[in-house]
Amino acid sequence: MRISPKMKKAINDQIAMEYGASSTYMAMASWCEVTGYHGGASYFYAQSTEERDHMLKFVKYLNDIGATATIPTVKAPASSYKSLEGLIKTALKNEQAVTKAIHKIVDLAHKEKDHCSYAFLEWFVNEQVQEETKFEDLLQKFDLIGRDKLAINEIDKILASQAGATDSAA
Numbered sequence: 001m002r003i004s005p006k007m008k009k010a011i012n013d014q015i016a017m018e019y020g021a022s023s024t025y026m027a028m029a030s031w032c033e034v035t036g037y038h039g040g041a042s043y044f045y046a047q048s049t050e051e052r053d054h055m056l057k058f059v060k061y062l063n064d065i066g067a068t069a070t071i072p073t074v075k076a077p078a079s080s081y082k083s084l085e086g087l088i089k090t091a092l093k094n095e096q097a098v099t100k101a102i103h104k105i106v107d108l109a110h111k112e113k114d115h116c117s118y119a120f121l122e123w124f125v126n127e128q129v130q131e132e133t134k135f136e137d138l139l140q141k142f143d144l145i146g147r148d149k150l151a152i153n154e155i156d157k158i159l160a161s162q163a164g165a166t167d168s169a170a
């Protein structure tokens with residue numbers, strides 16, 4: 001194993017976090033679908049796939065470096081949301097927590113002079129900047145366009161147009 005047991009644990013914990021994010025976005029997409037937000041549904045189904053790709057990147061990294069990835073069970077996510085705006089606020093909060101977690105692993109890599117992990121994590125540091133910006137921009141739309149039925153419909157259309165634009169980790 002070319003990384004420390006502590007780093008192995010930190011990355012395995014991150015696998016669980018990405019898995020949780022994938023599952024949460026799947027639940028959000030499903031809620032959007034049954035609520036009639038079809039743009040939101042496409043958008044969050046794509047987000048769910050993206051998080052699964054992140055999970056896979058971490059799994060492959062651990063296996064490649066001679067540590068073994070652990071595939072965890074994932075806690076059931078919330079299945080209903082008060083509003084589309086509330087849902088996106090939750091998504092932003094989740095991304096902020098993921099950013100914190102990734103920065104912590106970067107700190108550990110730095111402390112341990114683990115250059116392999118440090119270089120590997122760089123992609124995620126940049127990705128998190130985009131992830132937070134994405135949801136901040138969407139939340140700003142509610143201030144710009146409004147919160148009445150027509151405005152929400154417009155925001156759902158924006159989500160539809162951005163569903164295919166999520167960058168894949170593949």
Ligand SMILES: [Fe+2]
Pocket residue numbers: 018021050051054098
């Ligand atoms: Fe992620």
Ligand SMILES: [Fe+2]
Pocket residue numbers: 021051095098131
């Ligand atoms: Fe994310």
